[in-house]
Amino acid sequence: MKTKKISIWMIVAAVALMLAAPGSSTAGEVYKTALSLAITGPTSDAGNPYSKGAEDYFRYVNDMKLLGDDTIECTIRDDKYETAITKRNFEEFLDMGIVFYLNYSTGSTLALKRDFDEVKMPTLPASFHAGNIEGSDYIFLPIASYSAQNIGLAEYVVDHHEGGTPKVAMYVHPSAFGREPVKDIEKAIEAGLDIELVETVEHGQDLDVTAMIQRWRSKGVAYVISQTVQSPVATMLKGAKNMDLVAKHFGEKGKMTFLGAHYTGGNDLIALAGDAAENFFWTTSYIVTSEPGAGAEAQLALAQRYGRDEKTANSHNYANGIMVAQVTTEVIRRAKAKGKPVNKENLYQELLEMNGMNAFYPVTTVGPVTYSKDDHQGVDTLQLYVVDDGEFRAEGKPFISEYAEKIK
């Protein structure tokens, strides 16, 4: 009897030891990734939902065991939009042994470009600045660059404008984020894009844009393409509406049609500009929840599952955050499926092979994510949206900018 008791206890102890043993097969691997972004400070209106999107998707992957027993641990830190803090965060992340990194702003991505290459860290920023990937092997833009977005908008103007060469003004952020697309539009014009770029305005903290709008009117400007954030665009739209100069439909004669790239639009623009945002044309590669579809349903379900408020759930920057987490998860999944160790070298290789039959289709974007050695822009496809009765509605089919390819 005593021997039997001892045997049972020995079995229990052996099982307990087996479960507690480090590296036991049932515990699963933990893959470390990190995200540094502006949860507070400038641009936190975008950074806040972005961080929630990434956080929720990684939680979902772990909760649903999408990687089996393995889990992703994503450390998210606020950098307050300060490059010095981003750099410090990144160095701490390296010490933690991350295998994939998600960055945020144009400034910090440009500043840390060499660091990413030096440590061979595959990096996805939230900035779609074309300059981020110039001379860098390890930075990958999630979607089409700002340049491609702005050129795409200009192409839409050319295709839908009636009579003569359309006169266009650009309203841009006074930084590399705003300036680079202007240079690329000028290159596209040299390559044959038939628009007349009448004027480029780098905005300040303007309270009244009457002078600017009147000047544009006197120069015959019919289209204004914005490459900045929502707040100055909202002020401009309110000013133009005040003077009854906002076109009620695309290209209305004697009025101005306003268009903008990714960070100018979304529900935040409508929140700021109110009904002055009506008929604003906006392009991005992300889906929006005001357009029914599988992507919108998935986004809303994820937000609901993790108790996010309605505003976050419907933010295109929430979709943006989900998407980069999806790409991260996908490269980890692919490396695992091939039996490769999940490390930064192999995840980098998986990104480079994400093309052709291996393209990745996240439901949060309007087209597939494709990367290769020569292509570091994820989703090349863009969708045009227009504000109709206080909501963004899809206008036409997804498209790829033709001149953005030509001027590469």
Add this chain to the structure above:
Amino acid sequence: MTYFFQLVVSGIVVGSIYALAAIGFVLIYKSSRVLNLAHGQLIAAGAYITYTLTVYCHIPIYVSFVLSMILTFFLAMSVERIFLRRLIGEPIISVIMVTIGLMSIIDGVIYLTPFGSENLSFPSFMPSQPVVFQGIYISYTQLAGVLITFLLIGVFSWFFRKSTVGISMRAVSDDQMASMSIGISVPRVFGLAWATAGLTAAAAGGILGNIVGLNFDTLHAFGIIVFPVVILGGLDSLPGAVVAGIIMGLIQQFASGYLDGNWGLSGTASLLPYIVLLVILLFKPHGLFGTHEIERV
């Protein structure tokens, strides 16, 4: 000519909002010689209080606007009581450093609320069609902003010239020791200066929020943008703040209207006010209306 007058009207609109925001700086500096670098945060706080009362408490926006001014009056008074009262008599630089700390604290508190990272706008309460006179446009929101600004400036001018408290504040500004010797409570005057600055900040925040929408970065940055106006006007002069505000507004609009977009120029509307400020300070180092203090050694 219509274009010229449009720029004049727009310049006055922008300038009067600058003036209203600048008054808060002047009130505090005038009585305590302290530059409150957290004034932009008070402007933002005032705007968000108005929004909260209007949207969440369903109070009509006109009433919310007044209530917000009252609440911010007490908020700023409390800030002075808690953080700054004990620094009376300490070097001015210490007090200014405290206002920098205050800036971070208010930022942090606002970032803890949804307002810190959300874009919002006040519900429409004015006619959406602008007032048009001889081809010159001005929106009702802007018009209301100008009227409120001039009303408040008028009230403050009266207050400082005629009321006992206002005269006490001027006395403290001139000579603290002499003021104390005749029985004026200097701490009370400081508290009142902060409170009144809070009241003007709430008014500026409400007007700004209606014009540009509620974005925390934009609102609190306004405290810094308006700084050249305060320097140009002369730091301790209320009429100086008004005149400098309107000068800055006009310079910006004329630069935007006549320089930007011509001869390859861009962004002069943001730059020119600073150039003008530097040139004026070369000739009038105390600003246009600032007190020229002579120290005898």
